[in-house]
Amino acid sequence: LTFVLPHWLYWAGVVLFPVIAMILVRRQRGLQTRAAVSMPLAYMLWLTGGFVGLHRFYLRSWLGFLYLPLFIGILYSNSDGRGAREIRSLADGDVMIAEFDIERAQKALDDGKDGAQARSEAAHAVLEMARDRLIVADDSMVRAAKTAQYLAVGIAFLLLIDATLLPRLTRLQNQREPTAAASTESDAERNSDSGVQSVRTLFTSATDRIEAISRFSGEYVAYWSVIAVFVYYYEVVARYVFNSPTNWAHEAMFLMFGMQYLISGAYAYLTDSHVRVDVLYARLSARAKAVTDLLTSVFFFIFAGTILGTGYIFFNDSIGVWEVSFTEWAIQYWPVKATIILGAVLILLQGLAKVAKDVQTVVRGGVT
Template structure:
């Protein structure tokens, strides 16, 4: 299988985080009825073919069960790559033993020959010296060391020859298996590419066929879907937006929360690419995981004001829920001091972190080497949005408190 060497450019990462949510927000605001009449989208079909065609998602999008043809081929690629990884691990272990054994033999055999050739001379030196003399004891020690060295070399050579005899066939077998499964994965991938090319040419015809099938369905189903969509629209988060000048802050929190929510869709595509790169092409990336957890960190920070607007933060509802509206407002006013302490500390700390990271142009320690300072400015943005939303909430609580007091 060919390997993938693509590394996401920094400019594409940041532009994707900005442009994609804007397009998604625009698409989400198109009328539901127009969408129902519009039918299938050919550009969307091609996008699905490019991003998910390897498992036949474009066929499923166009309601064609022939997409199931892709699944066994894709599973065959995954299985072949798994077998290839196992064979590569076996080959690596066996090849290492073979190399160690060959190096030992190359080192010990000349050493043994040299030691054996000098053994006769050492014995002659022992015989030539006088019994019990210092010269004889010295010659005997030299002979003893030489004999021990010869025995050690012979033992190492024997063990190395045994290891070589065992490991060499294993290495050859693992190499053959790796070649076999690599070829299997490659040809299966080529088959998927051929099917994708065929479907890319036929996609307009598949779109027309799918639309004809939908047209034959009962119109009541389409009307029911539109009614359900409209009912969901009534439950939209816009109901949390207040009137007056606080409504501007609420809308800012609403739109920033909606904006960063679409980053989760980006993560789907990125992790899909990572899975395909890792398990199909054996080319894991070092930027996909880092880029996504940094993105989710910014999403968590920036969406805090949206969560506060929609009352999604955790409360002790056992005590809070039964209260009247005026008592809830009073409790919120009294506890807001803790909120503003938290938000203020978040803002101040974030400002210090962001300023320091910008001053030294802090970057990540991975090979991707993306700048960290934009992510740390997200702490500041999140803190500002939280404080603004807190001011809006506090103002609305005072409105409720005073309005109920005047009514009373």
């Protein structure tokens, strides 16, 4: 495999995938009933994991086990190929050393030195053995590659058959299994269950909007984790099935997780998920907690303001030279550094909303 993720596709996926995912999730929540199995999901499993029969297992079909021996055979063949490649590399090095020794022995013979003939014969013997190992390794590599190709053709043939059968198999499975009723839980109830404060506790429309933005940003970047699943899945398959590790998967994902960390700070603050030492704080009343939060908020705003100012400097310097990474992939760095500013703005807004709520709590004597 020689695929390298284009920069435009990476950034388009980071921006658009969460939007598409949220639309699909909301559409699914709006359904009154849910089928036992989904044809789009079956095709997705066919595309991403069909080579091990995942789509068949999803449809409760034991015929998925037909794929496993073929796939295991590919892994075994590739393992043999890697071993043969290592042997060939060592043999190639021995050939170079033997040829060098032969040249030195020949010069010694020309100079009439004692033992030169024996050294020359020994070097020629080593050269012949190394060349024999090269031939054996080359044959093993070719045999392993052909075996893997034949097994891959077999898997591809089964996948083509299943691609035409999936609609029928999905329909039959839905007829066999009862239809499940969709959950009628509202978004507000979900937020309450996940620790997000209910809309009823918001005091102003401003804090309402800020918390909605924080909640949206947290949900948005959460879907990036799904992208990571697909990318690392591709990396593992490319590395161990096709002997073709990528030069972009790891860099793409650690940059994405860095951006996720920055942008999700406001959501973590909203849901009180940041790490804190609350041995004493947890024992305080609601009003005492609000007073404590107000007194210590100055440190929060110093921290968040520093991130905002420093982030702007980093971003300005980066976009000024259109900074890219030093790897072969050479991905743009300035969008990554722009998320420092975005994350700082989001957490500052959420901090202001928290201050407003704490003031309300103090004024009302802890009654919310």
